[in-house]
Amino acid sequence: MEISGKIAVVTGAARGIGRAIAEALIAGGARVVICDLVLEQVSKTGKEIGATAIRCDVSKPDAIKDMIDTVQANIGAIDIFISNAGFVGGEPHHAASADDAIWQKSWDIHVMAHVWAARNLLPDMIKRKSGYLINVASAAGLLSQIGDAAYSASKAAAISFAESLAISHGEDGVKVSVVCPQYVASDMLGYSDPSAAPVHDGLITPAQVAETVIEGIVKETFLILPHEIVRSSVAHKASDHDRWIKGMRKLRRKALDQTGSTHPEKIHLLI
Numbered sequence: 001m002e003i004s005g006k007i008a009v010v011t012g013a014a015r016g017i018g019r020a021i022a023e024a025l026i027a028g029g030a031r032v033v034i035c036d037l038v039l040e041q042v043s044k045t046g047k048e049i050g051a052t053a054i055r056c057d058v059s060k061p062d063a064i065k066d067m068i069d070t071v072q073a074n075i076g077a078i079d080i081f082i083s084n085a086g087f088v089g090g091e092p093h094h095a096a097s098a099d100d101a102i103w104q105k106s107w108d109i110h111v112m113a114h115v116w117a118a119r120n121l122l123p124d125m126i127k128r129k130s131g132y133l134i135n136v137a138s139a140a141g142l143l144s145q146i147g148d149a150a151y152s153a154s155k156a157a158a159i160s161f162a163e164s165l166a167i168s169h170g171e172d173g174v175k176v177s178v179v180c181p182q183y184v185a186s187d188m189l190g191y192s193d194p195s196a197a198p199v200h201d202g203l204i205t206p207a208q209v210a211e212t213v214i215e216g217i218v219k220e221t222f223l224i225l226p227h228e229i230v231r232s233s234v235a236h237k238a239s240d241h242d243r244w245i246k247g248m249r250k251l252r253r254k255a256l257d258q259t260g261s262t263h264p265e266k267i268h269l270l271i
Contacts (some may be wrong), residue, residue, distance in 0.1 A: 005030070007076050008022075008025045009068075009082065011117075012036060013045065017084060017181070017184060017209050020205075021084065021214075025214070026050055033054060035054050039053075058083070078131070080132045085109055089105070090264070106150040106153070106154040111157045117133070125169075126174065132176070132217065134216075137162070146252050147262025147263055158178070162177070162178035163178075177217065178223060181227060183227075185206070190265045194207070251267075
């Protein structure tokens with residue numbers, strides 16, 4: 001899909017990956033609407049990058065519907081919708097130790113936000129035989145994130161939902177992509193300033209993610225992998241699941257021995 005002239009919405013875009021994607025879309029000639037939870041933050045970003053800013057709590061279905069209705073009533077039909085909002089919760093002890101509120105929040109933001117957006121956008125996109133849904137998931141959904149079972153499970157579900165969208169609506173003219181980055185120097189890992197992050201082969205910037213996302217949209221690629229190593233890791237997992245589990249256990253032990261934690265902020269530089 002050509003980006004120039006399109007109306008695009010990016011959620012979770014006050015900072016990090018979402019902001020970088022919005023900036024890249026604007027550079028490509030799109031008219032961009034950015035959404036985030038805190039109005040002051042998203043408004044500030046909107047002014048800085050030249051995007052329309054709207055507050056939206058994507059964990060609430062009515063909020064997503066209202067936001068989409070507002071954009072379509074005041075700006076026009078949405079051509080590209082990038083569902084990007086996310087968070088890392090972690091787990092205090094064992095794999096089931098995160099409380100129900102974290103699991104529910106993970107499900108609502110990482111899965112249902114995609115569902116609610118698609119539910120409101122698909123009828124018009126199908127009618128127009130045009131539109132693009134991009135769900136930002138994670139390599140954790142393909143490979144698992146040590147130390148965050150709720151994040152891993154919800155991101156795996158997000159990938160599965162994107163597959164369902166692509167299978168069911170590709171012949172309706174609706175394009176679908178799912179983005180699965182690994183570790184990114186953003187607030188989620190404690191990097192408010194990506195330029196201050198250490199140089200590490202497995203750690204990329206939000207701008208690098210955005211570059212691969214734009215390339216994927218133009219090429220209409222379903223699975224967008226900002227970290228190319230993820231492709232070979234997925235193949236390794238598929239070829240011998242038991243050996244892969246053993247390798248992940250070894251990595252978990254290494255993380256505990258060297259950092260005393262399995263939280264992504266602590267272990268991402270070990271990958």
